Amino acid sequence: MFDIDKWQEILGTMRKNKLRTFLTAFGVFWGIFMLVMLLGVGKGLEKGVVNRFGDGAKNSIYVFTGKTAVAHKGMAPGRQIKFTNEDLKAIDREVPDLNILAPRNRVFGEYTINYKKQYGSYQVFGSEPDFLELNGEKVFRGRLLNKFDEEEKRKVVVLGEQASKVLFLDEDPVGKYVTIRGIHFKVVGTFKVSGNNSGRREERAYIPFSTIQAAFNQPNQVQMMAMTAQAGVSAKETEDRLRTLLAQRHKFSADDVRALEISNTETEYLKLLGLFNGIRIFVWIVGIGTLIAGIVGVSNIMLIIVKERTREIGIRKALGATPFSIVSLILQESVVITAFSGYLGLLLGVGLLDLIRYFMESSGVEMPFFAAPEVELGVVLSATFILVLSGALAGLVPALKAARVKPIEALRAD
Numbered sequence: 001m002f003d004i005d006k007w008q009e010i011l012g013t014m015r016k017n018k019l020r021t022f023l024t025a026f027g028v029f030w031g032i033f034m035l036v037m038l039l040g041v042g043k044g045l046e047k048g049v050v051n052r053f054g055d056g057a058k059n060s061i062y063v064f065t066g067k068t069a070v071a072h073k074g075m076a077p078g079r080q081i082k083f084t085n086e087d088l089k090a091i092d093r094e095v096p097d098l099n100i101l102a103p104r105n106r107v108f109g110e111y112t113i114n115y116k117k118q119y120g121s122y123q124v125f126g127s128e129p130d131f132l133e134l135n136g137e138k139v140f141r142g143r144l145l146n147k148f149d150e151e152e153k154r155k156v157v158v159l160g161e162q163a164s165k166v167l168f169l170d171e172d173p174v175g176k177y178v179t180i181r182g183i184h185f186k187v188v189g190t191f192k193v194s195g196n197n198s199g200r201r202e203e204r205a206y207i208p209f210s211t212i213q214a215a216f217n218q219p220n221q222v223q224m225m226a227m228t229a230q231a232g233v234s235a236k237e238t239e240d241r242l243r244t245l246l247a248q249r250h251k252f253s254a255d256d257v258r259a260l261e262i263s264n265t266e267t268e269y270l271k272l273l274g275l276f277n278g279i280r281i282f283v284w285i286v287g288i289g290t291l292i293a294g295i296v297g298v299s300n301i302m303l304i305i306v307k308e309r310t311r312e313i314g315i316r317k318a319l320g321a322t323p324f325s326i327v328s329l330i331l332q333e334s335v336v337i338t339a340f341s342g343y344l345g346l347l348l349g350v351g352l353l354d355l356i357r358y359f360m361e362s363s364g365v366e367m368p369f370f371a372a373p374e375v376e377l378g379v380v381l382s383a384t385f386i387l388v389l390s391g392a393l394a395g396l397v398p399a400l401k402a403a404r405v406k407p408i409e410a411l412r413a414d
Helices: 004-016 018-051 085-094 129-135 147-151 161-168 209-215 235-250 265-308 310-318 323-363 377-403 407-412
Strands: 060-065 098-115 118-127 138-142 156-160 177-180 183-192 204-208 224-229 260-264
Touching: 018 265, 018 323, 018 377, 060 235, 060 265, 085 098, 085 224, 085 235, 098 129, 098 161, 098 209, 118 129, 118 161, 118 209, 129 147, 129 224, 147 209, 156 161, 156 177, 161 183, 204 209, 224 235, 235 260, 235 265, 260 265, 265 377
Parallel strands: 118 204, 156 183
Antiparallel strands: 060 224, 060 260, 098 118, 098 177, 098 224, 138 183, 156 204, 177 183
């Protein structure tokens, strides 16, 4: 493998046929380059779509009230379903596989929040602490809501960072008091959100669920419930059990999809993962197919080279060259062409993806459904393996043909 004479001979042959070597190498270069670019861009697209889910739980279920669309047990359609605190207790009792069960109410309309002379109109929600964890709100300053706030019906509020900037400018809001519909609330923290509609979600305010029921005339009302199933439990199975239980409690048909509006994040998330798995397989097929076309080109060129050097190979064998030395010479030349051109394609692809990522991160450019592209280590290792293997395969048939050349027939060749 490290015989200097063989390397000089290989390089001499490549210099002698520069155009042929270039065109042969370009097929392999383009195949690897396209494979890396397609996988990198596909990964960026996958990350961009997954990032739309933010930091919230990927197996969350959101249940909203609706209106019945079909008659049931003598009751006319069009009834408004209304949740109560008893529904929460029933779900907690009858659906034991839940990891989180958290209600959320809203003060209807966008109410003005005041701090001294600053004010802004923002949505005000009341929720239990687990809801913020489930929904993806992350503490930025101070703290989020806790169980003591809920148990003691404290008048505390957590502001989104965008709302905080408007109300407090550069001032630290933690410990200050704001006014919501004439009621003073102490700011205990601010939060940030990533993912879908993050800027709008940071223009919200959260107070304890028990406080919103008591302070804003919502006794025993539950507008929405959010929950996650325990590990290993299907969110779809949990959704079906919820629908059946609530249908019994509120006397509507379990098949009436309009009576309850249920958003199952796990179902949508798994659909997207399945879609991108299919895209990834398709990209590999296209990339490897392009690479195979290049390998076939290398193999054909090596066959031509063997044919042109038949007399030389015959002389080598007449002088005592072994079949292994002949095979290794042809294989080395094939591997050199494919490996060198393939690594150039690999480096260019990775470099271009890094340049795109650097531009997006440094300029702060955010594209819908697309994040900074990247190539995983496994892809690089796979490409390296494919390069070595493809070089060996491309030269194998020509090398075996060269090894079978008989010296006497080679010497007679024109």
